[in-house]
Amino acid sequence: MPELGEVDNGVAASSDVTVRLPNMRVSYDGEAFDETSLAPTWTEQLQLWLDQAVAAGLPEPNAMVLATANADGVPSSRTVLCKGLDERGIVFYTNYTSAKSHDLTVTRYASVTFPWYPLHRQVTVRGEVEKVSAAETAAYWATRPRGSQLGAWASPQSRPVADRRALDNALKAIERRFADVEEIPVPPHWGGWRVRPETVEFWQGRQDRLHDRLRYVCTEDGWRVERVAP
Structure with a gap:
């Protein structure tokens, strides 16, 4: 067997990986992203960036990381697919008896992040959740x-x-x-969840880690935009 740090069949041992990790970094040289660049609404801005991710040929551009927590506050995350986007929120579909659904039923809260790494962008949507209607679920089910x-x-x-x-x-x-x-019917234990945004943050990578972070925030008077330090 190779000694720790040696390479076996072209695969580096764990100590080599440990040495390299601190030096692994990418220089983000994206264009400036400021308040004047934003669309009037978060839905239009998200649709714009999603369209650009599709045009760039990114694999599964509608993939998003869903973060939940159970009743004890223990977090979990996994990747799901966005299957709906409008002013009401972000929709994905799953088994209602799954771990994620149990979490959402208890806390009624979630966060999702679209990780568009090649574009040096990400969007995070956070808010309360609700089940989509049976009619919406059936309409999507028919497309599967x-x-x-x-x-x-x-x-x-x-x-x-x-x-x-x-x-x-x-x-x-x-x-x-x-x-x-x-026509296979929709299982009684299957359907959609909608994340109703309270905040929607658009993150654009910039040089020297001084990234642009612009956040839409839902208030009693409507949506406002704030800049967040990177």
């Missing part, structure tokens, strides 16, 4: 591929399973169940 629909029925999301075979067998059972069904 059949395989994804079957998977939603088969997976006991966030629960321990014996092995991969257990999942595969569950899927086969669901495939048999709906073999003669053209």
Whole structure:
């Protein structure tokens, strides 16, 4: 076996990684992003940046990191896909019996971040959550591929399973169940969550780590914009 710090089959040992990590950095040279650059509303600004992320060819530009906490304040984070954006908030879909849904049911609060690393940008939306209507869920469900629909029925999301075979067998059972069904119904345990923004922060990387951070804040008198120190 290689000694600590040696390279085996082209893969550096952990000590090498530790040495390199402090020196790993990227110079952010984005254009100035100030208050005059902002769209009138957070939804328009987010849609603009999302469109630019799509145009830049970023993989899964609608992916966002969802952060939640349980009743004891223990945090969790995972990546989900944004499937709705309007003045009411940000929407994603999931299993209502999942760990994330249990957290959201208890705290009714969440934060999501769009991490567009190649563009040196990120957007963070934070606020209360609510379940989307059954009609909205059904409309989105109808756009999902059949395989994804079957998977939603088969997976006991966030629960321990014996092995991969257990999942595969569950899927086969669901495939048999709906073999003669053209339109698979929405599972009763599945649907959407909407994050209703209280703050929406747009982050643009700049030189010397003096990044531009502009935040829309919801107040009783409407939305206001503030600049936040990096």
